[in-house]
Amino acid sequence: MFAQFDPLVAYAARRGSRDPEGIAAETMAIAWRRLSAVPADDPRPWLFVTARNLLMAERRVARPHSQLDEATADARYPTDVQTADPLVASALRRLSPGEREVLLLVAWDDLTPSQGAEALGISGVAFRVRLLRARRRFKHLMEQLQRATDRSKLVEMESA
Amino acid sequence: MNHTERLQNAAPAAPTPVLDRDAVFAAIVAQPGDLVVTSNPRRSRSSRRKLTIALVVVALAALTTATAFATGAIGWHDETAIVQKPQQWEALYRAATNRLTLPPGETWPQRTLPPNTITGMSEPGGMAVAISRVRWECYWGNAIRSGDTGAQARSQAALADINANHTLVAPDGSSENVAPPANLQGPFEIFADDGGIQFVTKMYADAADGKPAMLFQSCRVNS
Numbered sequence: 001m002f003a004q005f006d007p008l009v010a011y012a013a014r015r016g017s018r019d020p021e022g023i024a025a026e027t028m029a030i031a032w033r034r035l036s037a038v039p040a041d042d043p044r045p046w047l048f049v050t051a052r053n054l055l056m057a058e059r060r061v062a063r064p065h066s067q068l069d070e071a072t073a074d075a076r077y078p079t080d081v082q083t084a085d086p087l088v089a090s091a092l093r094r095l096s097p098g099e100r101e102v103l104l105l106v107a108w109d110d111l112t113p114s115q116g117a118e119a120l121g122i123s124g125v126a127f128r129v130r131l132l133r134a135r136r137r138f139k140h141l142m143e144q145l146q147r148a149t150d151r152s153k154l155v156e157m158e159s160a
Numbered sequence: 161m162n163h164t165e166r167l168q169n170a171a172p173a174a175p176t177p178v179l180d181r182d183a184v185f186a187a188i189v190a191q192p193g194d195l196v197v198t199s200n201p202r203r204s205r206s207s208r209r210k211l212t213i214a215l216v217v218v219a220l221a222a223l224t225t226a227t228a229f230a231t232g233a234i235g236w237h238d239e240t241a242i243v244q245k246p247q248q249w250e251a252l253y254r255a256a257t258n259r260l261t262l263p264p265g266e267t268w269p270q271r272t273l274p275p276n277t278i279t280g281m282s283e284p285g286g287m288a289v290a291i292s293r294v295r296w297e298c299y300w301g302n303a304i305r306s307g308d309t310g311a312q313a314r315s316q317a318a319l320a321d322i323n324a325n326h327t328l329v330a331p332d333g334s335s336e337n338v339a340p341p342a343n344l345q346g347p348f349e350i351f352a353d354d355g356g357i358q359f360v361t362k363m364y365a366d367a368a369d370g371k372p373a374m375l376f377q378s379c380r381v382n383s
Contacts, residue, residue, distance in 0.1 A: 001381045002185055010174040021179045029188045032381070040377050085170035107164065108171040139163045 001031060001043045008051050011109050015055055016082050023058065027051045044111065045118035052119070087149065091141040099134035102127060183274045186287065189382060192354045242278050249273035249284050256288035256347035260326065261318055263299035263311075282339050285347025289326045290382075293319065293349065298379040304372050319364055322349075329353050 005024050012020035027050045031038050038046050081100065083089045092100050105116040117127035243249045250272055257268045271287060273279065300315030302308075326346070330338045332353040340348055351357040367375040 002181075005181060005184070006174060006177075009177075013175045014172055020175055021177070021184075025179065025184050025188070028184070029191065032188050032191060032193055035193055035377065035381070040373070040380070082172050083170040084172060085166065088167055088170040103167070107167045135164065138167065142163045142166070 001038065001047070002028060004044060004047050007044075007109065008047060011048065011051055012055055014082055014104070014108055015052075017055055017058060019058070023051055023054050026054055042115065045115045048105070048109070048111065048115075048119040049121070087142065087145050090145055091138055094141050095134060095137060098130060099137060102131045103134040103138060106131060180274045182271070183277070186290075189290070192352060192356050193359065243273065243281055243283065244278040246273045249279070252281065252284035253288055256285035259347060260288055260292040260322075262292060262295050263315070263318075266295055266299075280339060282346065282348065282350065286349045289322060289347050289349035292326075293322050294379065294382040296322070297375055298383055300367065301372060301376050301379045304367065304375075316364070316368060323357075323361065323364075327351065327357060329357055 005028060008024035008027055009020045012023035017023050027047055030050055031043065031047060081089065081092050081104070083092070092104075095103065101120065102116060105111045105119060106113065111119060113127050113131060114124050116131075117124045120127065122130075243252065253271055262268065268288075269291065271284075271291075296315050296318045300312060300319070303311035303315060326348055328340050328344070328348045329351045330340075330353060334352070338350070340346070340350065363374040363378060366372070
């Protein structure tokens with residue numbers, strides 16, 4: 001189970017935690033105290049749920065009066081996403097929190113759809129459907145943003 | 161590069177580790193674990209009887225072999241001798257390993273005092289006992305899986321020795337830096353008086369009784 005420490009650090013860091021190692025350590029400490037609740041055959045979903053809850057608690061403390069768009073913010077999912085690729089960051093921001101989370105659990109955190117479904121507390125079918133939609137929407141957004149970027153580059157070149 | 165690959169490549173690299181993983185792990189498992197796992201209300205009468213017999217055997221073994229873990233409050237004191245140099249810590253650890261055993265073919269891992277840390281004199285020995293304990297638990301688990309009865313017996317004997325001669329329970333209400341009576345020959349793994357050692361004892365009794373699930377889990381989470 002402790003082998004999941006570094007993946008949890010990475011998860012917390014990618015979701016914008018200010019103390020990713022602290023989140024991972026606290027997750028492990030909770031797992032240790034509640035060992036009977038942790039599935040012995042596959043602890044990953046349980047650990048990710050716990051880490052996500054801690055992440056949300058950290059966010060509530062850090063930003064009690066969040067300036068996030070209330071219409072798109074979903075208290076069940078982390079809203080901060082850290083990535084150096086501006087186009088990807090922009091596309092991810094435009095996804096709904098639920099879509100973004102399924103996409104990232106699979107693409108960044110290497111969870112299988114079954115593990116992801118368990119981590120989010122939804123059925124495997126619901127997860128797969130949401131993942132399919134999220135992938136389609138992400139692709140569409142990336143294409144849109146790429147076109148917009150190309151256009152603005154063209155305008156810049158022409159005005160130079 | 162398609163969009164999925166681009167998304168995967170956009171995953172930020174994991175941050176540079178700051179915390180010592182071994183130290184984090186040691187700190188976590190030093191806390192009281194989950195006691196809920198010890199209860200099993202649906203146990204059948206026959207298995208209850210077997211378990212009772214196994215517990216009595218373990219209890220007798222503990223009582224008849226010297227110090228055991230039921231040491232009283234006399235002689236316990238707050239640790240005043242502090243270890244603050246890695247070399248000193250490593251020397252105490254090595255000395256402790258000489259008094260303990262590991263399963264056949266295994267070697268002691270390198271351990272040291274993490275930077276910017278101080279600890280009590282009994283801590284390196286406690287870590288050595290904890291390492292020996294988990295190695296024997298894993299060896300026992302593997303022996304159960306492979307049906308090697310000789311290795312199972314060796315493991316049980318080694319763990320009985322650890323419980324009897326290298327395990328102490330600090331008196332109720334002790335401070336975190338409590339140290340055992342000086343006249344006792346260590347090294348010792350010191351449990352808080354919170355049911356932790358009872359959990360370990362029951363785990364071994366269960367494993368001996370043909371229910372090794374918690375033993376397997378202990379090996380997994382502690383190795």
